[in-house]
Amino acid sequence: MSGWKRALDAAGVLEPGLRRDYGVQRELVARFRRTSYLAVRTLLPGALLPHVVVATAVMHHGDNLLDTGSRARRVEAWAAWERGVRAALETGRGDDPLLRALVHTVAVHPRMRAALDEYLDCAPAEVEFAGFAGEDDYQGYVDAYSLPAFMLIGCLLGPDAEDGRYRAVCRAFIDGSQRLDFVNDIAEDLAEGRLGVPAGTLERFSVRREDLAAGRAAPGVRELVRDQVGLAEAALRQARAVSGLVPATSRPLLEALVEVELLTASAVRARGPEVLRGSVGPSPVAALGVLLRARSKTRRAGVRSWGPW
Numbered sequence: 001m002s003g004w005k006r007a008l009d010a011a012g013v014l015e016p017g018l019r020r021d022y023g024v025q026r027e028l029v030a031r032f033r034r035t036s037y038l039a040v041r042t043l044l045p046g047a048l049l050p051h052v053v054v055a056t057a058v059m060h061h062g063d064n065l066l067d068t069g070s071r072a073r074r075v076e077a078w079a080a081w082e083r084g085v086r087a088a089l090e091t092g093r094g095d096d097p098l099l100r101a102l103v104h105t106v107a108v109h110p111r112m113r114a115a116l117d118e119y120l121d122c123a124p125a126e127v128e129f130a131g132f133a134g135e136d137d138y139q140g141y142v143d144a145y146s147l148p149a150f151m152l153i154g155c156l157l158g159p160d161a162e163d164g165r166y167r168a169v170c171r172a173f174i175d176g177s178q179r180l181d182f183v184n185d186i187a188e189d190l191a192e193g194r195l196g197v198p199a200g201t202l203e204r205f206s207v208r209r210e211d212l213a214a215g216r217a218a219p220g221v222r223e224l225v226r227d228q229v230g231l232a233e234a235a236l237r238q239a240r241a242v243s244g245l246v247p248a249t250s251r252p253l254l255e256a257l258v259e260v261e262l263l264t265a266s267a268v269r270a271r272g273p274e275v276l277r278g279s280v281g282p283s284p285v286a287a288l289g290v291l292l293r294a295r296s297k298t299r300r301a302g303v304r305s306w307g308p309w
Contacts, residue, residue, distance in 0.1 A: 003041075003236040010046030011108070018104060021097035022050045025057040027160045032060055034261070035287070043253040043294050048156060051105045055112070055152045057098055062119070062149070063111045066126040068193075074127050082120050087115065115148070115155040131192070134200040142175050157250035167243045176235030177261050183228040184268050184279040186212055197228060217273035229269045236261050252294040 004026060008019050030037045033056060040052050065077045084099060092107075094100040106112050125144040132138045150170060158166045170187045182189070182196025189195055190213045202209060205220035205227070212221070242254045263282035279288075 006285040007046035007049040011050045021101045031057045054101045054105045115151045119148045131195045132198040146174045146178045166245045172235045173239035180232040215276045221273040233265045244298040253295045256294040
């Protein structure tokens with residue numbers, strides 16, 4: 001029996017049609033978020049794996065709806081999706097594989113319902129996003145969209161009793177990760193007519209948006225990249241506190257996610273002004289090392305994961 005089938009068994013996904021629905025989400029996540037899928041497949045116990053895959057699929061589907069097409073098209077597509085999700089949760093039935101799998105995951109993990117409601121309420125902030133005037137605007141975006149989106153997964157991995165510390169650490173993680181994405185994806189974002197680095201930050205380093213859009217490495221670009229990466233690293237180092245706040249079953253995955261983001265930060269800093277020509281990822285060898293070390297922790301903790309090794 002394959003590891004995925006054993007994971008479905010462990011997660012209580014037994015009905016053949018529902019297993020196929022979860023399988024569709026697995027294929028999508030493995031295709032579009034390969035690094036994330038490898039991490040969860042390698043480090044999570046089977047009882048959690050299918051549900052985290054579904055939460056990731058919801059995030060990916062939402063990102064596609066919120067980022068594709070004209071503003072009017074995105075607003076319409078999101079509204080239709082939101083109605084479908086809320087109807088499925090109310091009736092306990094979905095009319096596509098993602099909704100059916102989501103309904104089951106929420107039934108197994110009821111606390112995901114609150115995270116999902118927050119995400120549905122806050123996600124339209126992404127439709128309105130075109131850039132930030134200053135740092136306060138960026139931080140507001142993290143609170144309004146980035147954190148609620150991450151908590152779809154975060155709520156499945158956190159402690160049963162939450163006193164606010166876990167969410168604060170999750171915010172530090174997504175703050176660092178989001179800022180890193182924005183500086184790493186400057187070229188891609190500008191091609192879509194938006195920029196995640198605040199205008200005030202550009203001004204502070206005497207960098208013009210037109211120079212970035214044209215791929216011109218103006219004198220302040222290197223310092224701007226270094227500044228934004230430094231802020232991202234500071235937040236990610238704060239997120240290392242997650243180790244003492246979560247169950248042993250999810251600790252290796254969350255620790256690994258933080259360390260892979262820190263590796264990415266180092267790669268972005270080294271790339272410097274060349275980010276204007278395209279984004280960069282962490283060293284595959286270094287990232288694999290993070291996963292292997294995390295995998296050894298799962299074994300020492302007696303956690304049965306379902307990865308390829």
